[in-house]
Amino acid sequence: MTNTEIRKLPKKTIIIIGILILAGIAVFTILKTLKQDKMTEILATLGHSNIGKIEVINKLSVEDKETRYKSKVYKVKFYDEDMNKTCIGFIHMGRYNKNTKDFDCK
Numbered sequence: 001m002t003n004t005e006i007r008k009l010p011k012k013t014i015i016i017i018g019i020l021i022l023a024g025i026a027v028f029t030i031l032k033t034l035k036q037d038k039m040t041e042i043l044a045t046l047g048h049s050n051i052g053k054i055e056v057i058n059k060l061s062v063e064d065k066e067t068r069y070k071s072k073v074y075k076v077k078f079y080d081e082d083m084n085k086t087c088i089g090f091i092h093m094g095r096y097n098k099n100t101k102d103f104d105c106k
């Protein structure tokens with residue numbers, strides 16, 4: 001017959017864990033919002049100024065084989081209110097802030 005003792009966590013520890021969880025959620029939300037705002041700016045320069053429901057699906061780091069230059073490719077989904085279509089595609093952020101797009105709007 002084993003008699004196991006269960007001890008409660010101290011209130012101080014529970015409060016610290018709760019604060020850490022809230023801080024993690026806040027940081028995640030802020031980073032997601034900043035990434036969406038950045039993509040909204042870039043899309044405005046590429047000709048899609050009136051957009052809504054933007055979602056950054058993925059971010060990839062790519063490297064050009066010839067020049068060995070590293071750049072980023074974002075996969076983005078958004079609703080273009082001018083065309084009344086949902087677009088999904090890629091934004092390639094190249095050298096010297098040169099951005100290119102490849103979208104499929106339906």
